[in-house]
Amino acid sequence: MPHREAAQGAIAQRRRDEIVGAALEIFAERGYHATGIADIAAVLNIGHGTFYRYFRNKRDIVSHVLVHVLERLNDTIRDENAAAADTLDECRAQFARVAEKLFAVFTEEPALGRFFFAEALGVDRDFTRALTAGLNTFGGVTQAYLANGVAKGFLRADLDVGVTARSINGMILAAAIDAFDSRDPEKVRTRWLAAAPDLILRGIKA
Amino acid sequence: MPHREAAQGAIAQRRRDEIVGAALEIFAERGYHATGIADIAAVLNIGHGTFYRYFRNKRDIVSHVLVHVLERLNDTIRDENAAAADTLDECRAQFARVAEKLFAVFTEEPALGRFFFAEALGVDRDFTRALTAGLNTFGGVTQAYLANGVAKGFLRADLDVGVTARSINGMILAAAIDAFDSRDPEKVRTRWLAAAPDLILRGIKA
Amino acid sequence: MPHREAAQGAIAQRRRDEIVGAALEIFAERGYHATGIADIAAVLNIGHGTFYRYFRNKRDIVSHVLVHVLERLNDTIRDENAAAADTLDECRAQFARVAEKLFAVFTEEPALGRFFFAEALGVDRDFTRALTAGLNTFGGVTQAYLANGVAKGFLRADLDVGVTARSINGMILAAAIDAFDSRDPEKVRTRWLAAAPDLILRGIKA
Amino acid sequence: MPHREAAQGAIAQRRRDEIVGAALEIFAERGYHATGIADIAAVLNIGHGTFYRYFRNKRDIVSHVLVHVLERLNDTIRDENAAAADTLDECRAQFARVAEKLFAVFTEEPALGRFFFAEALGVDRDFTRALTAGLNTFGGVTQAYLANGVAKGFLRADLDVGVTARSINGMILAAAIDAFDSRDPEKVRTRWLAAAPDLILRGIKA
DNA sequence: TATGAATGAGCCTTCATTCAT
DNA sequence: GATGAATGAAGGCTCATTCAT
Numbered sequence: 001m002p003h004r005e006a007a008q009g010a011i012a013q014r015r016r017d018e019i020v021g022a023a024l025e026i027f028a029e030r031g032y033h034a035t036g037i038a039d040i041a042a043v044l045n046i047g048h049g050t051f052y053r054y055f056r057n058k059r060d061i062v063s064h065v066l067v068h069v070l071e072r073l074n075d076t077i078r079d080e081n082a083a084a085a086d087t088l089d090e091c092r093a094q095f096a097r098v099a100e101k102l103f104a105v106f107t108e109e110p111a112l113g114r115f116f117f118a119e120a121l122g123v124d125r126d127f128t129r130a131l132t133a134g135l136n137t138f139g140g141v142t143q144a145y146l147a148n149g150v151a152k153g154f155l156r157a158d159l160d161v162g163v164t165a166r167s168i169n170g171m172i173l174a175a176a177i178d179a180f181d182s183r184d185p186e187k188v189r190t191r192w193l194a195a196a197p198d199l200i201l202r203g204i205k206a
Numbered sequence: 207m208p209h210r211e212a213a214q215g216a217i218a219q220r221r222r223d224e225i226v227g228a229a230l231e232i233f234a235e236r237g238y239h240a241t242g243i244a245d246i247a248a249v250l251n252i253g254h255g256t257f258y259r260y261f262r263n264k265r266d267i268v269s270h271v272l273v274h275v276l277e278r279l280n281d282t283i284r285d286e287n288a289a290a291a292d293t294l295d296e297c298r299a300q301f302a303r304v305a306e307k308l309f310a311v312f313t314e315e316p317a318l319g320r321f322f323f324a325e326a327l328g329v330d331r332d333f334t335r336a337l338t339a340g341l342n343t344f345g346g347v348t349q350a351y352l353a354n355g356v357a358k359g360f361l362r363a364d365l366d367v368g369v370t371a372r373s374i375n376g377m378i379l380a381a382a383i384d385a386f387d388s389r390d391p392e393k394v395r396t397r398w399l400a401a402a403p404d405l406i407l408r409g410i411k412a
Numbered sequence: 413m414p415h416r417e418a419a420q421g422a423i424a425q426r427r428r429d430e431i432v433g434a435a436l437e438i439f440a441e442r443g444y445h446a447t448g449i450a451d452i453a454a455v456l457n458i459g460h461g462t463f464y465r466y467f468r469n470k471r472d473i474v475s476h477v478l479v480h481v482l483e484r485l486n487d488t489i490r491d492e493n494a495a496a497a498d499t500l501d502e503c504r505a506q507f508a509r510v511a512e513k514l515f516a517v518f519t520e521e522p523a524l525g526r527f528f529f530a531e532a533l534g535v536d537r538d539f540t541r542a543l544t545a546g547l548n549t550f551g552g553v554t555q556a557y558l559a560n561g562v563a564k565g566f567l568r569a570d571l572d573v574g575v576t577a578r579s580i581n582g583m584i585l586a587a588a589i590d591a592f593d594s595r596d597p598e599k600v601r602t603r604w605l606a607a608a609p610d611l612i613l614r615g616i617k618a
Numbered sequence: 619m620p621h622r623e624a625a626q627g628a629i630a631q632r633r634r635d636e637i638v639g640a641a642l643e644i645f646a647e648r649g650y651h652a653t654g655i656a657d658i659a660a661v662l663n664i665g666h667g668t669f670y671r672y673f674r675n676k677r678d679i680v681s682h683v684l685v686h687v688l689e690r691l692n693d694t695i696r697d698e699n700a701a702a703a704d705t706l707d708e709c710r711a712q713f714a715r716v717a718e719k720l721f722a723v724f725t726e727e728p729a730l731g732r733f734f735f736a737e738a739l740g741v742d743r744d745f746t747r748a749l750t751a752g753l754n755t756f757g758g759v760t761q762a763y764l765a766n767g768v769a770k771g772f773l774r775a776d777l778d779v780g781v782t783a784r785s786i787n788g789m790i791l792a793a794a795i796d797a798f799d800s801r802d803p804e805k806v807r808t809r810w811l812a813a814a815p816d817l818i819l820r821g822i823k824a
Numbered sequence: 825t826a827t828g829a830a831t832g833a834g835c836c837t838t839c840a841t842t843c844a845t
Numbered sequence: 846g847a848t849g850a851a852t853g854a855a856g857g858c859t860c861a862t863t864c865a866t
Contacts, residue, residue, distance in 0.1 A: 030331075031328060031330065031331070032328060033239045033328060034330065036838090036839060036840080037839080037840065037841085038839080038840095046847080046848085047847060047848040047849055048840095048841095048848085048849075049841090049842085049843085049847070049848050049849055049850095050846085050847055050848065050849095052840095052841070052842080053846070053847075057840070057841075058839095058840065058841090088411055088412075117327075118327055118334055119327065119328065120327075121323075121324055121325065121326075121327040121328055122237060122238060122239060122325060122326075122327050122328005122329065123237075123328065124237060124240060125236070125237065128324050128325075132383065132387055135383075136387075146410065149410070153412060154411065154412055155410050155411060155412055156408075156410060156411065156412050157412070158404075159401075159410055160397060160400065160401035162397070163384075163397050163398055163401040163402065163405070164401065164405055164410060166380040166381070166383075166384055167376075167377040167380055167381075167402065167405055169380060170373075170376035170377045170378070170379050170380030170381075171373040171376045171377065172376070173376050173379065173380070174372040174373055174375060174376030174379070175372070175373075175376075177338070177341075177372075178369075178372055181338055191366060191368070191369050192369055194366070195365075195366035195369040195370065196369065196373065198364075198409075199369070199370055199373055199409065200409055200410055201409045201410060201411045202362075202408070202409040202411060203404075203405070203406055203407045203408040203409030203410075204352065204355070204361050204362055204365055204370060204406055204407060204409075205294055205360065205361060205362065205407045205408060206294075206359060206360055206361055206362050206363070218829090221829095242855085242856060242857080243856080243857065243858085244856080244857095252830075252831085253830060253831040253832060254831085254832075254857095254858090255830070255831050255832060255833095255858090255859080255860085256829080256830055256831065258857095258858070258859080259828095259829070259830075263857075263858075264856095264857070264858095423850095424850090427850095442743070443740060443741075443742060443743065444740065445651045445740065446742060448834085448835060448836080449835080449836065449837085450835080450836090458851075458852085459851060459852040459853060460836095460837095460852085460853075461837090461838080461839085461851070461852050461853060461854095462850080462851055462852065464836095464837070464838080465849095465850070465851075469836075469837075470835095470836070470837095529739075530739055530746050531739070531740060532739075532740075533735075533736055533737070533738075533739040533740050534649060534650060534651060534737065534739055534740005534741065535740065536649065536652065537648075537649070540736055544795070544799055547795075571813075572809060572812070572813035574809070575796075575809050575810055575813040575814065575817075576813065576817060578789075578792040578793070578795075578796055579788075579789040579792055579793075579814065579817060581792060582785075582788035582789045582790070582791050582792030582793075583784075583785040583788045583789065584788070585788050585791065585792070586784040586785055586787060586788030586791070587784070587785075587788075589750065589753070589784075590781075590784055593750055593754075603778060603780070603781050604781055606778065607777075607778035607781040607782065608781065608785065610821070611781075611782055611785060611821045612821060613821075614820055614821045615816070615817040615818060615819075615820045615821030654859090654860060654861080655860080655861065655862085656860080656861095664826080664827085665826060665827040665828055666827085666828075666861095667826070667827050667828055667829095667862090667863085667864085668825085668826055668827065668828095670861095670862070670863080671825075671826075675861070675862075676860095676861065676862090
């Protein structure tokens with residue numbers, strides 16, 4: 001029940017999705033604070049009063065954008081089953097697949113990453129909390145993979161799966177930032193996909 | 207020469223530092239956009255006109271806050287010499303020292319981390335660039351440590367030092383975020399200090 | 413296209429005209445610098461935010477006020493045809509008509525003159541330039557009358573029409589200032605209308 | 619007694635004059651409202667607090683500047699004696715002398731004219747009144763010349779000396795404005811000095 | 825006497841939000 | 846449902862003026 005007065009039909013839902021999409025693009029482009037409701041409406045060629053028929057206010061839309069982004073990321077890794085890997089090689093293959101997919105989604109929809117990593121943090125306190133909560137969710141997913149490996153014995157028994165999961169997510173974040181900054185994202189992708197799995201699995205020592 | 211018309215004496219410099227400190231606190235607390243110049247002035251019990259004797263405008267102060275934060279972090283790791291480690295154990299000890307120091311600085315001045323990781327990204331485009339540039343500097347430092355290890359043979363010869371350096375910084379970032387969110391930062395500290403060095407050096411595989 | 417985002421309809425144009433009228437009154441009353449946007453809005457019983465829907469900023473409105481004033485003055489003398497007079501008497505009659513009209517317009521709309529002669533010069537450099545350009549236009553009109561008389565032989569052949577035109581406009585200015593300052597503008601009007609034509613014509617006639 | 623606390627000595631008076639001079643220059647240059655007290659002080663290399671030891675406030679200085687300008691103009695025409703001319707030719711010569719002197723003073727001190735005609739009107743209501751009063755004084759002087767001529771019979775008996783005096787001053791004003799706007803003030807001067815006396819005398823002579 | 829650091833009234837401008845049409 | 850005109854809270858910034866040193 002998004003907004004008391006909002007339309008409930010399928011067309012209305014489509015309109016809502018359009019607004020979320022446009023808002024994501026433009027928030028990612030200019031940042032939350034530099035973006036006006038009128039800017040979002042202008043992109044969609046709708047009156048900016050119309051916006052308020054679908055979302056309560058500016059704070060409301062950015063929440064919905066975050067949900068949208070988190071869902072897109074979730075979709076990306078949903079297919080993988082944390083318990084599917086039984087050996088280190090299968091685990092490595094799984095890592096590679098997830099990494100590929102993440103790179104793909106961030107490459108295809110750059111706004112996703114830019115919003116998530118760059119523009120979303122300045123919204124406000126509550127939003128930062130929500131964002132962190134979303135990150136923790138992904139931390140939980142990663143943790144499940146690790147726990148599976150430890151249980152099946154192909155990962156170190158003494159592994160702190162919580163800390164390790166967060167570390168891996170920090171690496172993903174670093175990779176994403178690297179890709180955003182780079183003029184040649186493809187090259188960045190190749191380097192990370194080549195180096196990261198070994199780094200995680202084997203560490204850096206000789 | 208920070209502000210053309212600002213006083214240049216030692217007292218003036220102290221006042222400037224006070225303003226930077228207060229701004230850091232309050233930016234970290236409420237975020238850049240939610241903070242007014244009047245808020246900063248109120249904390250210091252000065253008229254808000256006084257602020258403008260020391261900084262050109264709101265954008266100016268946040269730049270100075272960033273510089274301050276980066277300098278604080280630099281101070282933290284300055285003492286270590288990237289080329290000092292000759293063995294894996296020395297390297298591990300070096301890692302531990304730096305990690306301790308970073309945890310200490312973020313624990314003693316929580317605003318530092320909150321500003322750096324949470325509120326600083328929403329300022330504007332140029333600021334994000336400056337922030338990223340600052341992060342890259344730290345990436346370069348980390349990379350120097352890794353290159354030393356590779357050269358001396360106690361780190362993998364096939365290590366991609368660039369990607370690895372960024373990864374490690376991503377882990378530091380994850381640790382910092384974890385600490386901010388936690389109600390028991392001490393516990394977080396203990397866990398990370400116990401787990402991270404092994405994670406980096408050995409990886410996760412059994 | 414006065415303001416990109418402003419409404420373009422007839423009602424909007426009326427609103428724009430109302431604002432220009434109110435601004436003229438109040439600029440003439442208090443002067444440009446002593447007038448706030450809020451003052452203009454208050455006169456019209458509109459929110460001061462509304463002002464910005466119709467004019468870009470304070471500088472914008474004063475430019476429009478100037479254009480309005482110049483147009484009003486132009487309207488006043490438009491009906492006369494500089495080439496219509498063929499004799500000195502016709503010329504004298506023409507002078508008298510224009511003088512009557514000018515007195516009428518300044519008497520009916522005192523703000524017009526007060527803005528034009530008293531408050532408009534302190535706006536800024538560019539505005540003064542625009543104002544002077546407007547004055548020069550009127551100088552050109554006056555000059556056309558004189559040139560007509562010289563060509564037809566009822567004005568002195570050796571007349572410097574440029575200087576004379578400016579002189580006459582200076583006299584008009586003096587008359588207007590005299591009228592503003594006087595407590596009895598009607599008396600001023602009578603005196604000037606009686607004395608000025610003779611003064612001019614004896615000076616310029618062949 | 620300019621300012622209660624101001625110094626009364628000769629050095630103090632010199633300082634006061636310096637400030638008036640600097641203020642005249644900079645008011646003429648940028649206009650009253652665009653000029654800050656600090657700007658005036660900066661020109662003189664004095665602290666801007668010092669300004670307030672000599673003048674009550676910003677409004678005070680501009681009044682003194684006006685007095686200074688009016689005195690300068692008065693000095694220019696003081697030497698002439700309105701009653702000295704006994705014939706039309708002597709009157710013409712007198713006019714020419716005064717016109718020369720006025721052109722000279724405005725050419726030598728352009729700030730004088732620019733302040734008087736261009737920047738002084740936007741100050742505020744009271745100031746405009748004072749300025750008009752000053753103009754009226756000059757109107758009185760001009761009127762004395764005319765009355766002398768009428769009394770001695772070389773100017774028209776039916777001359778409205780009041781209106782005519784103001785007209786002449788209006789012409790002077792027009793000439794001054796012309797000179798300010800021109801890139802070649804010397805040429806302007808030559809044209810006006812050639813044309814104006816004839817224009818006036820033919821209009822006013824018996 | 826000179827200074828300039830401190831102050832805050834005041835003003836312009838933006839933009840999220842409302843609501844009559 | 847859609848629109849966009851109207852609104853005013855909010856905040857950045859300037860600068861005349863004061864006063865302690």
